[in-house]
Amino acid sequence: MDHADLFTETASFTIKRRNCLNPDGELLTKRDVQPDMQRWIDIYKGMLLTRLFEHKAVNLQRTGRLGIFATAFAQEAITVTLGHTMAKEDLLCPYYRDTGALLQRGVAMEELLLFWGGDERGSLFQSGHGDFPIATMVASHCLHAAGVAKAFQLRRHKGAVIASCGDGATSRGDFYEALNLAGVWRLPLVFVINNNQWAISVPLPQQTAARTLAQKALAAEVSCEQVDGNDCMAIYYAIREALDKARNNGGPTVIEALTYRVGEHSTADAPEYYRNEEQQQAARQALALDPVRRLSRYLRSQQKWNDLLENEWLKTCRATIEKAVTGYLRSPADKPESIFHYNYACWPEVLSAQMAELNDDD
Numbered sequence: 001m002d003h004a005d006l007f008t009e010t011a012s013f014t015i016k017r018r019n020c021l022n023p024d025g026e027l028l029t030k031r032d033v034q035p036d037m038q039r040w041i042d043i044y045k046g047m048l049l050t051r052l053f054e055h056k057a058v059n060l061q062r063t064g065r066l067g068i069f070a071t072a073f074a075q076e077a078i079t080v081t082l083g084h085t086m087a088k089e090d091l092l093c094p095y096y097r098d099t100g101a102l103l104q105r106g107v108a109m110e111e112l113l114l115f116w117g118g119d120e121r122g123s124l125f126q127s128g129h130g131d132f133p134i135a136t137m138v139a140s141h142c143l144h145a146a147g148v149a150k151a152f153q154l155r156r157h158k159g160a161v162i163a164s165c166g167d168g169a170t171s172r173g174d175f176y177e178a179l180n181l182a183g184v185w186r187l188p189l190v191f192v193i194n195n196n197q198w199a200i201s202v203p204l205p206q207q208t209a210a211r212t213l214a215q216k217a218l219a220a221e222v223s224c225e226q227v228d229g230n231d232c233m234a235i236y237y238a239i240r241e242a243l244d245k246a247r248n249n250g251g252p253t254v255i256e257a258l259t260y261r262v263g264e265h266s267t268a269d270a271p272e273y274y275r276n277e278e279q280q281q282a283a284r285q286a287l288a289l290d291p292v293r294r295l296s297r298y299l300r301s302q303q304k305w306n307d308l309l310e311n312e313w314l315k316t317c318r319a320t321i322e323k324a325v326t327g328y329l330r331s332p333a334d335k336p337e338s339i340f341h342y343n344y345a346c347w348p349e350v351l352s353a354q355m356a357e358l359n360d361d362d
Helices: 035-063 076-085 097-106 107-116 138-156 167-171 173-186 214-220 232-245 277-289 289-300 307-330 335-338 349-360
Strands: 091-093 161-166 189-195 222-230 253-258
Touching: 035 076, 035 097, 035 107, 035 232, 035 307, 076 097, 076 161, 076 189, 076 232, 076 289, 091 138, 097 107, 097 189, 107 307, 138 161, 138 173, 161 167, 167 173, 167 189, 173 189, 173 214, 189 232, 189 349, 214 222, 214 349, 222 232, 232 253, 232 289, 307 349, 335 349
Parallel strands: 091 161, 161 189, 189 253, 222 253
Antiparallel strands: none
């Protein structure tokens, strides 16, 4: 008996990948690419600012003036473009590699330095967008994002929510639960996955057998696509379309931005201890795909950028960063009792005795 006769196809899928610029900064297609040069200039300037700021933050950590820091080196296209594309009425639930997005959203550098210096006052963003604090717990903020998106839906708010996360987050239950809720409730929620192919020391093939991370959305009946994570244009159009769809009751989207983590996971990491020579070589080769260099080549080919403009902008960036660092280093230390703050909406009585003990000079 031919068992094939017993089966019919119930579902099939294709994952599409979006590209606009090749590694040499050349347009792959002019279709759907708007001649809005100021947009690409702004994103490029944002990537330069983010790279310089993160380099300074790493130096502060190495000299004992910052607790820890996680950079987005050679991954700036994802986080900066994400923040640039969002509207004021949207809300971001960021993770620890989203410095570029937060800067684009108006969060102050000094606030970010306070946060990474261990001061929770750095999470009280004054930008006015209502964006959530940086999530250091992997994937937990995906559920927070689903909750906010449900609130937006109930209140008929015209904005959308973005939950940004790394590839490791997609292997956790929090991500799947949030994705399931987004699909069932058709939430105005966009998941942006920075697939840099490393979850700290765990390479992608050891955390999932899925050929793409985008396809994880299919089980929840959520739209999905993969984009070149080093291509600002591809990222911009993917996120813009997903946000427009979410704001117009079109439901959620998952966007997987494929890139590579060329350096360490954070300043507490040493990848040379767990990457073999082949993996180290892959990291070196990934530098050739650097999104900053790629967009620079495009802008220069269009006569919209040059060395003079670059040097002027770098000078402005360095002055801005130094001012923020000075403010951070001069900030008075928070009071010891602040360790009790930011944890409970309603104060539990058990903490009163502990607070009193802390303040007991005897």
